[in-house]
Amino acid sequence: MAASPASPTATAAVPGHRSAPPAAGAGALLVVGFVLMSLNTRVAFGQIGPLAPVAGFSPAMVSLLGLLPPLCMGAFAPLAAVVRRRLGEERGLWWASLVLVAGAVLRMLSMPGLFAGTVVVSAATAVVNVLIPVLVRKRFPRERVGAMMGLYALSMGAGSALVAAMVVPVAQAAGSWQPAIGLAIVPAVLAAAGPTPQLRHRPARPAPVAAGTERAGRPHVARTGLAWSLTAFFGVQTLAFYTTLAWLPSILVQAGLDRGAAGTGQALLICGVAAGGFAAPVLAAKRTDQRPHILATILICAAGFTGLLLAPTGTAMLWVVVLGIGLGAGQALPGVLYAHRGSDHDHVTALSTMAQTGGFLLAATGPVLASALHSATGAWTAPLAALTATLLICTATSMRAGHDPK
Template sequence: MVRSSNAARTGAWLVLLALVVVSVNLRPTITTVAGVMNQVNGAFGLDPSLLPLLGTLPVLAFGVSGPIAPWLARKVGAAPAIGLALMVLAGALVLRVVLPALLLPGTFLAGTAIMTASVLVPQIVKANHGTGWWTGLCTMGFGLGAALGAGLVQPLEQAFGGSLAWALAVWALPAVAGAILILGTRRTTAAGAGVPDLATAARSWAAGGGAPASDATGKVTPLRKQRTAWAVTAFFGLQAMLYFAITSWLAVYLMSKGLSPADAAALLAWFSLAGLPASLLAPVLASRPRVLRVLAPGLGISVAVALIGVLLAPAALQFPMVGVLGVVQSAGFGLGMALVVIRSAGPQSAGKLSAMSQGFGFALASLGPLAAGLLHTWTGRWEATFLALAAEALVLAGAGFFAIRGPVASIESVEPSAETHTKPELVR
């Protein structure tokens, strides 16, 4: 009995380690390019007019490839699906170097692979009874990967003798490592059985979150007809739209304030690093309904205030202001991932809600970098861009308000009972 318990506990930690390593691989593809956007046309022979498209392509791929992950997971299992996605990601990163003419298609393929892996992370967390700490560590992995991508791209370029292409392609190596790790956990993640529940929060999320959406006969309503699912999707999409707009253009904006390219890239890395603790703690705090009542809508308001701060601050004060923006933005991403787990009834529901929220959400988010760039081009200034992003952050606050109310999202059938109609909502 003790040996079985120890084995289960070890298996749980191995799954968590694999998920964190996977998460670290799901942002460098974006932030490496964002930090050296002004060098890409020379390194790859890309028409400068296509640079906004390069920043938008990964997010556009996120939006159109959402259904791939649930389908692939049904065919081969969640862990093998993530492993396959990471191998495709590694291949796409190398392909762009071997054939520079395929920079844009390779970037789209990389985005598809990232989306496939990203969608399945919450499903594995839910299947293994992961608490807020699990979700927090995974979202922190996203932030750590983003920071490493932005901060190491120029040192790597120098290490490769000035080759930007190989500085971008070297990220294929950690992708392969992540694939190996997650494939090693496939037996544990296949069933989610025998893995210890590390705290009671995960159970209480579903128990206190209202009954699964169903009609009087117990037949479950499709997610597309469930208000909670759309509220979670809106929250995830709006915070992602803000994130990708900021990461795509923050370095360019900072250079317009008089900072050098190296300093601007360093602040982009700082934007991600500063948010690491917030991305870890937001899902943990979200497991407490009283905190969640304030956290969900409050984050949107905080992001709006931080954006105005970055806009108004002089170059000398950008370090603290960018840090504050990184904290609240990363907390929003952590909460967005946590809501998928908190506001779903079980692993299959979490997987479907993850696909829906990230699929539709990233389709919306793909407009962020493009719209931000066009606003700047049309006006020749940054005020309109930042004010529009701040207004969007206020809409995010509204989405957060509705995401934490009502029944949990579910595709898993339930038997009608008195309990179905008497369970309290998560937040009233």
């Protein structure tokens, strides 16, 4: 990432300080590196769903591979605060990108490598997830926070959609799932290469305060309703996202679509995720009250699940896109909420860490519970209805995250 020309000492000394705008060349490199890293962030997690029917992965395998990313991202999210204190945001993100490359290579080597590499990729992604909102808050003016978080979500969805659309043809042409999994190496290498030229710049070092600890009379985040509301909103949205990512192709196949069409459905879902992920933060960042955006996100997701539950096969793809828009908004909107509700960089880090730790651990239960409900009932009706109900019930607990009473 491009480093800001602002003095590291001055930046570290002022909580919540934003770096001065970089020169045009440095700013362009910052954005390019940001986009390349964003393209890679969810690529690995969108491969298993389309591959499952083609590669013959068992339901137990799909469930475990759907469980590992949110479980590991929740478990490793607190590591991001340590990485930030030791390396700063820019270098921390670069090292996380290198680890992602290693994990992407490991995933294609063998079946045990697929599981181990998924753990490695998920751990590195946990660091990226927490540090991105902090980087955006620090390096960009407040009026550009929404645009940059939208660009992050759009790039993330575009990279994942492109690879998701390619995995089935590559697996069928190669006669093996491994080359299809290996597609993720390309965006991982680009993500690591993008910010490499900027490593000569010294990053601003944040003050050595652990994420979540008290500062100037501020209570620990775990004692605030704001943090718990953020965790509830992010957790339920992420539970819905990873459950859908793991099982949508199987849902579409059981609804009567062929395997190729189911893979296309996964790509359409992720295109919707990209569109919703771009629009939601751009619109929300312009307002001081994001409660209407939270409500709209929940209702769009609920409409998408209801459409899949009730609509005939002919309109399934329409509801897949609607669902993708809602899920994309639910993944991108929290980044704006962290940046707007946080009082300084440490507070943003603490809010982001707590919401993602608790949220991802909650989300890890989604693919497994959906599989259990499907096995018990023999259909996807119960899992889709349960996801819809959970989203609607969560509405009340999510509202505090969108409003600052001060």
